[in-house]
């Protein structure tokens with residue numbers, strides 16, 4: 359028994375020693391791997407000028423303990439006259455994460471950005487936070503209350519408020535705004551009133567420049583209320599989705615909204631409609647488009663709708679948005695999401711999709727758009743049942759048909775056109791009033807047509823069919839079925855077949 363216990367203890371010691379030995383080996387392996395990776399880095403083995411090292415070692419001293427410094431201060435501090443070399447050095451230390459400097463490349467539009475070398479990232483984050491966190495209401499002074507409300511209700515940041523929150527760092531105001539613009543946290547707002555005011559009147563409203571304002575969509579507080587399971591798609595819209603499976607960060611969505619605001623303003627758009635999770639923008643005089651962020655249990659997506667403007671009075675048939683515009687919007691979303699993913703959040707995964715038109719599952723689910731665009735039918739395996747989905751309608755949202763295809767498609771889509779009714783009217787003859795009854799038209803209405811067009815029976819029949827079409831609201835498939843049924847009831851199977859084959 360005693361011998362057994364001793365044996366057990368001995369065995370335990372040797373197990374833990376083995377364990378430590380194993381861990382040690384793993385740490386050695388990890389260290390070796392880190393060294394190997396580091397050696398592969400492009401800057402390894404490069405010779406760094408001595409004054410570069412001076413800058414890195416003494417930057418806090420050169421800046422006089424401040425978290426930010428100007429290009430001139432750096433130049434003077436390390437005695438470097440050559441500006442291209444200076445910019446290369448700053449970019450090098452930015453890439454290493456020692457400073458924050460965005461003036462080296464891609465900063466053509468911002469001179470102020472070129473002049474700001476940030477030594478302390480916390481300083482930058484705190485400056486942003488001052489804009490991105492609304493001051494509690496009880497701490498707001500009356501003078502600024504309206505501006506705080508404008509920020510959270512309409513996402514508009516006024517210059518007045520910027521001056522308030524950044525009063526201690528006002529010398530860096532423009533550079534900070536440029537950085538927030540570069541990070542797609544805000545964009546400058548084109549104000550319709552200022553745009554249309556004459557130079558004389560804007561001179562009178564001095565100082566005009568101080569009236570600049572910005573859109574900050576992440577600051578909006580109001581959301582859409584949406585208890586829906588299945589997306590309803592309006593007749594005047596073309597809708598596609600960006601399916602993020604389960605992970606869609608709000609920050610990514612808001613950056614896309616900022617870019618959409620810039621794009622729409624460039625196209626001439628003003629007064630976008632903004633909520634925290636939905637925004638709609640002008641594209642051209644006939645179209646607008648909307649982005650909507652949706653989070654559901656185990657599902658997150660952005661719904662993109664291209665919407666044709668309403669026409670008053672409404673036309674007989676609702677027009678779908680132009681395929682060119684829908685494609686333009688899709689290209690915008692695709693390009694910008696890819697760019698944002700590369701810049702900010704590599705690990706996010708998404709797929710540009712369309713909603714599966716098979717509604718029997720009562721749950722929204724998607725089909726990949728690129729597959730739908732190259733195949734005449736795709737399979738949907740939602741909930742393990744295989745359904746083949748025809749893709750012609752999906753493709754039509756993005757592809758303009760050739761003029762001949764367009765003409766024949768139009769004919770196909772409109773079996774209830776005037777030309778079609780004239781052909782039917784010529785063929786019906788005496789049975790037409792019975793047909794009217796079977797089409798559920800009132801006797802008084804038929805009588806009225808008879809009186810008003812007494813010179814021609816064909817015209818009476820034609821007018822009767824037009825009246826019926828008006829009442830049915832041009833729902834082509836339902837109308838076709840109703841007309842076939844009615845013709846069969848008045849013993850005109852020949853005409854019923856003609857309608858079926860039209």
Ligand SMILES: [Zn+2]
Pocket residue numbers: 714715716723738739740745
């Ligand atoms: Zn399906």
